[in-house]
Amino acid sequence: MNVSIIGSGYVGTTIAACLADLGHDVINVEIDEGIVETINAGEAPIHESGLAERIAEHAGTTLRATTDYAAVRDTDVTLLCLPTPQSEDGSLDLAIMQAGAESLGRALADKDGDHLVVVKSTVLPGTTEDVVGPILEDESGKRIGEDLSLAMNPEFLRMGTAVEDFLEPDKVVVGATNESAASTLRELYAPILDRDDTDLVETDIREAELIKYANNAFLASKVSLVNELGNIAKEYGADAYEVLEAVGLDGRISERFMRSGLGWGGSCFPKDVDALRAGAREQGYDPALLDAVVAVNDAQPRRLVDLLETHVSLEGARIAVLGLSFKPGTDDIRKSRALDVLEHLEARGAHPVAYDPVAIENVRESRPDLEVEYAESAAEALEEADGAVVATGWPEFDDLAFDGMARRIVVDGRRISVDEADLEVYEGLTW
Ligand SMILES: NC(=O)C1=CN([C@@H]2O[C@H](COP(=O)(O)OP(=O)(O)OC[C@H]3O[C@@H](n4cnc5c(N)ncnc54)[C@H](O)[C@@H]3O)[C@@H](O)[C@H]2O)C=CC1
Ligand SMILES: O=C(O)[C@H]1O[C@H](OP(=O)(O)OP(=O)(O)OC[C@H]2O[C@@H](n3ccc(=O)[nH]c3=O)[C@H](O)[C@@H]2O)[C@H](O)[C@@H](O)[C@@H]1O
Known part of the structure; x- marks a missing residue:
């Protein structure tokens, strides 16, 4: 399949190299010329185990990078892997997504035939259909449901193990409004979905968007709970690691993500938990537990x-x-x-x-x-x-x-x- 990927950061570069490895023809569209040159020279712009060798193998043949959005016209599907940072007040900042959707829409205006646009970035419910979709329609002149399809397919890879996580995920979540979009994504991920250990979840777009936030909120909350229990254990002179190792043997709880200590950081948990809290408040719900999760951390x-x-x-x-x-x-x-x-x-x-x-x-x-x-x-x-x-x-x-x-x-x-x-x-x- 011919695939274009907008944004070549941690997610976009990893996915591009892995999809090329799975046999697809992939082009990365990225505004940073340095990243484009690096990929085209067969080198990895970020450090991830297993990435450099995949880029070296496929660059110049089934993996290319460009700053020119026109490249999307030669592809069947575009994955949006743009950053979704937080604003000063913690809420989701969609400016980069909007700019990327505008450029993509303009490029698609000159494409004959159907195109599928997939949001892979982490975005709050409603963003794909109410923000990205209308921009694409306005700029391309195409209509969703006619010659344009929209899907949401969140990514669960971790930094440090990105290649392995992408190729061997626990689940692939596909949020789509029509069967042809879902079937294109099933074809894109076929070798991954063929694995016994990968579940496919097909749902609507809003659910797909929220599954990603719920996933990160759950994991961040688990670590905060483990830290709170650890703080209590310390007061009693008990060893939280021994306690939680035993607790994790309960299949309902699981032994993973049980390491207590200094807490969670990174480019995702903090921003995604904050965006969900801000989004919940905007919807009129007070997320008391998530507030406490952040306070403990x-x-x-x-x-x-x-x-x-x-x-x-x-x-x-x-x-x-x-x-x-x-x-x-x-x-x-x-x-x-x-x-x-x-x-x-x-x-x-x-x-x-x-x-x-x-x-x-x-x-x-x-x-x-x-x-x-x-x-x-x-x-x-x-x-x-x-x-x-x-x-x-x-x-x-x-x-x-x-x-x-x-x-x-x-x-x-x-x-x-x-x-x-x-x-x-x-x-x-x-x-
Ligand atoms: N980093 C991670 O481990 C994971 C990130 N995510 C989500 O994936 C999304 C992307 O995250 P990252 O890859 O970490 O971001 P990143 O910041 O590493 O990369 C984004 C890339 O997009 C490029 N870019 C910005 N504006 C552009 C435009 N208009 N056109 C083309 N390229 C443009 C930037 O130059 C940059 O190279 C975010 O929503 C994030 O929450 C999801 C799962 C894992
Ligand atoms: O949305 C994202 O971008 C990603 O966010 C996290 O991935 P990541 O931030 O790369 O790293 P994790 O391994 O999840 O660790 C996050 C933080 O939690 C801390 N942590 C993790 C596990 C644990 O038991 N204890 C603990 O303190 C880590 O030290 C780290 O600071 C999620 O694990 C990924 O599934 C998700 O795709």
């Missing part, structure tokens, strides 16, 4: 620094901060809880020395306001430190030697593997 970094302060007087103290990215396996620092830890340490007069295997440059560039010293290794960050906090659970922090510290005091927000006998103090945030 926001309190964890302060709790970690409070815990450290019970062992170290922070004014003037040199504190090693291990990990800056929002989770291991990525250099993404958006809404990383580690940044909140740095802010709390700074506010209390400490001198943070941070180390991360891949994310330091991103923090340096995007947060010049932070007064942090950066180290080139964990050992260098720990040198002469009066205490250390673990903010991201990178595997390389497991079984680390805490040699060289002025005082071997370690407060862990991610449950790394530690030989406590080597330390003066080892405290987990929730155990």
